[in-house]
Amino acid sequence: MDCYQSQKNTKSSDVLNYLLSGFGFCRKSSAAVQMLCVTFGVIGQLGVIVCGILPRWRVSTYIGTNSLNSQDLHEGLWMECVTQTTGQQQCKMYDSMLELPSDLQAARVMTAISFILGVLSLFIMFFAADFATCVQNENTKPKLVLVAGVGLLLAGLLVIIPVNWSTYNTVRDFHSYWLMNSRKREIGASIYIGWAAGMILILTGALFCCFGRPRSSLSGGTARYHSNRASGPNDDTI
Numbered sequence: 001m002d003c004y005q006s007q008k009n010t011k012s013s014d015v016l017n018y019l020l021s022g023f024g025f026c027r028k029s030s031a032a033v034q035m036l037c038v039t040f041g042v043i044g045q046l047g048v049i050v051c052g053i054l055p056r057w058r059v060s061t062y063i064g065t066n067s068l069n070s071q072d073l074h075e076g077l078w079m080e081c082v083t084q085t086t087g088q089q090q091c092k093m094y095d096s097m098l099e100l101p102s103d104l105q106a107a108r109v110m111t112a113i114s115f116i117l118g119v120l121s122l123f124i125m126f127f128a129a130d131f132a133t134c135v136q137n138e139n140t141k142p143k144l145v146l147v148a149g150v151g152l153l154l155a156g157l158l159v160i161i162p163v164n165w166s167t168y169n170t171v172r173d174f175h176s177y178w179l180m181n182s183r184k185r186e187i188g189a190s191i192y193i194g195w196a197a198g199m200i201l202i203l204t205g206a207l208f209c210c211f212g213r214p215r216s217s218l219s220g221g222t223a224r225y226h227s228n229r230a231s232g233p234n235d236d237t238i
Contacts, residue, residue, distance in 0.1 A: 033207075034125075034145075034208075037125075037204050037207050037208060038122065038125055038126070040200055040203070040204045041118070041121070041122050041125070041152060041200075041201065041204045042122065043200060044118065044152075044155075044156070044197045044198075044200035044201040044204060045115065045118045045119065045122065045197075045201075046197075047193050047194070047196055047197025047200065048111060048114055048115050048118060048155070048159055048194075048197045048201075049115065050190075050193050050197075051111065051159065051163075051190045051193045051194040051197055052077055052078075052108075052111040052112070052115065052190075053076075053077075053078065054076060054189065054190045054193070055074045055075060055076025055077075055078070055079050055080060055081050055091065055190075056074055056076060056188035056189040056190040056191075057075055057076050057077065057104065057107070057166055057188050057190045057191060058074075058075040058166070058170055058185035058186070058187070058188055059072065059073065059074050059075070059185065059186050059187075059188040060072075060073045060184060060185045060186060070085050071083065071084060071085075073185075074188065075104075075185065075188075076190065077100075077104055077107055077108045077111065078093060078094065078108070079091050079092060079093045079094065080092055080094070101169070103162065103165045103166045103169050104166065106162055106165065107162030107163070107165070107166055110158045110159070110161060110162045111158070111159060111162065111194075113158055114154075114155045114156075114158035114159050114201075115155075117151050117152075117154055117155040117158070118151070118152060118155035118201060120151060121147075121148040121149075121150075121151030121152045121155065121205075122148070122152075124144055124147055124148040124151070125144075125145065125148040125208065127144065128140075128141045128144030128145050128148065145208055146208070146209055148205075148208050149204075149205045149206065149207070149208025149209035149210075150205065150209065151205070152201050152202075152204050152205030152208060153201070153202055153205035153206065153209070154205075155201050155205070156197075156198045156199065156200070156201030156202035156203075156204075156205060157198070157202065159194050159197055159198035159201065160194075160195070160198035160199070160202070162194075163191050163194035163195055163198065166191065167187055167191055170185050170186065170187055171187075173185065174186065
């Protein structure tokens with residue numbers, strides 16, 4: 001009977017060791033995926049920076065009496081630029097935020113908040129990820145990862161909203177019969193960069209939220225063995 005019980009405990013121990021080794025493999029793969037997600041988050045943040053700084057939210061081409069008088073107009077969140085056919089370019093910062101239309105005013109504020117929120121979320125993720133050793137508490141790590149994921153989701157939405165708003169106004173004005181052709185604009189490169197950056201941040205935030213789920217009880221705590229046989233007075237003796 002004792003030999004059978006010893007074999008049973010040995011099998012249980014082998015099964016537990018196998019599960020724990022599998023969990024160690026999952027931890028390593030999870031760290032690799034999180035590192036990849038952080039890389040995508042950094043790429044999304046770079047896209048937000050380019051989208052906010054590049055004066056290509058709205059573009060237009062003005063053609064004068066001949067082709068030599070044509071000009072390319074570029075409007076951004078912080079400046080507007082004019083490019084001549086000779087290649088000369090002149091840029092001017094806006095004297096006041098009130099010079100911008102309402103959609104670009106909101107876009108300036110939202111992109112700035114998105115950048116700050118994204119940087120803070122990635123900063124939290126660097127400390128809470130499995131490949132980092134800054135946070136040792138295994139119960140705190142998923143919560144911090146979840147906070148970082150929600151922050152990146154909001155950062156992505158704060159880019160997508162002004163980009164779509166500006167696109168709608170640009171397309172509406174372009175097809176308006178009451179607006180002169182010289183004042184009509186087209187969608188610039190910053191809009192496409194903003195779309196890509198926003199989607200990358202949203203997808204990265206969603207993945208971080210998945211990693212923020214509570215882990216299995218095998219990740220922490222100690223394993224306990226319970227014997228089904230009744231305990232006797234001589235159980236502690238060898």
